[in-house]
Amino acid sequence: MSTLAVPSQDRTRAGDPVRLRRTFGAFATGVTVVTVGGDAPRGMTANSFTSVSLDPPLILVCVGKDAVMHRGLARSETFSVSVLGAGQEGVARHFADRSRPMGAGQFDAVGRLEGLVCDAPLIPGAAAHFECEKWREYDGGDHTIYLGEVLRAEDLPGRGALLFHRGRLRDLAPEPPGAAV
Numbered sequence: 001m002s003t004l005a006v007p008s009q010d011r012t013r014a015g016d017p018v019r020l021r022r023t024f025g026a027f028a029t030g031v032t033v034v035t036v037g038g039d040a041p042r043g044m045t046a047n048s049f050t051s052v053s054l055d056p057p058l059i060l061v062c063v064g065k066d067a068v069m070h071r072g073l074a075r076s077e078t079f080s081v082s083v084l085g086a087g088q089e090g091v092a093r094h095f096a097d098r099s100r101p102m103g104a105g106q107f108d109a110v111g112r113l114e115g116l117v118c119d120a121p122l123i124p125g126a127a128a129h130f131e132c133e134k135w136r137e138y139d140g141g142d143h144t145i146y147l148g149e150v151l152r153a154e155d156l157p158g159r160g161a162l163l164f165h166r167g168r169l170r171d172l173a174p175e176p177p178g179a180a181v
Contacts (some may be wrong), residue, residue, distance in 0.1 A: 022167070031084045031162040031169065033095050033126075034061050036072040037119030040103050044069035045096040047164045048143070049081060057150035059130055062143040068102075073134070073146055080115055081130040081148075082123035086160030086171035091123060093169075117151045127159040 029047040036042050048062035061081065063070045073079060084092055091110050100106045112121035118131040132148025139145075160174040 029164050031088075031092050031164050032061070033082045033084065033091065033123050034063070034069065034073075035080045035082070035120040035122070036069070036076040037078070037080075037115070037121065038072075038076060040072065041107065041119075041121055042069055042072045042102075043095045043106060043121065043123075045092045046081075049083075052147060056135075057153070058135060058147050059132060059150060060145055060147050062140055062145050064143050066142075068098075070144060073144075074137075076120070076134065078118040078120055078131070078133050078151075079146070079148060080118055080120035080122055080132065082126035083128040083130075084123065084162040085125055085127040085156075086162060086173060088123075088125060088162050089169045089171075091125075092162060115152075125159070127156055127161050129154040129156070 030049065032046050032049045033043050034046045034049070035044075044063070044067060046061055046063070050060055052058040052060050059081065061079075063073055094100060094110055095106075101108075107121055111124045113124055115122055115129075115131045118133075120131070122129045122131075129152075130148070130150050131152040132150055134146060135149040136147040137144055138147075158174055161172040163170045163172050
């Protein structure tokens with residue numbers, strides 16, 4: 001078995017955070033708001049979200065270790081994920097703004113729905129909702145990878161999606177009724 005040698009200068013360029021972030025941005029992602037409930041509910045915009053498994057039903061989110069949400073998720077046994085819909089750029093920006101209020105007050109500007117199985121708020125107008133029990137967590141460098149077992153999932157058809165691509169938020173129009181899946 002042979003390995004491909006990578007010149008040291010290429011490893012250095014890949015490690016440049018600005019260049020690496022720009023290159024990661026070539027991959028379009030959905031935009032979500034991850035929430036925890038309890039005495040100090042919190043929301044955070046995240047685009048590092050993905051489905052992991054159907055059996056058991058698992059999703060993952062990655063949260064920076066320096067984020068306030070990291071402390072909330074570390075303490076919480078449940079969390080929710082709202083997949084933002086087209087037209088919700090303002091919601092994404094609100095939950096990315098570090099100067100927003102702490103606690104329940106941060107939801108005043110965008111509204112909130114109560115979860116049916118978790119105490120973590122859901123975002124109105126989202127394209128989908130997931131309510132999860134924290135299943136596992138893993139070290140991911142400057143982030144922690146949280147896996148959640150999906151306790152309840154709700155697809156809200158007819159809504160487009162909010163995407164993040166090359167550093168910009170973009171709307172993906174909803175599919176017309178009856179479109180093939």
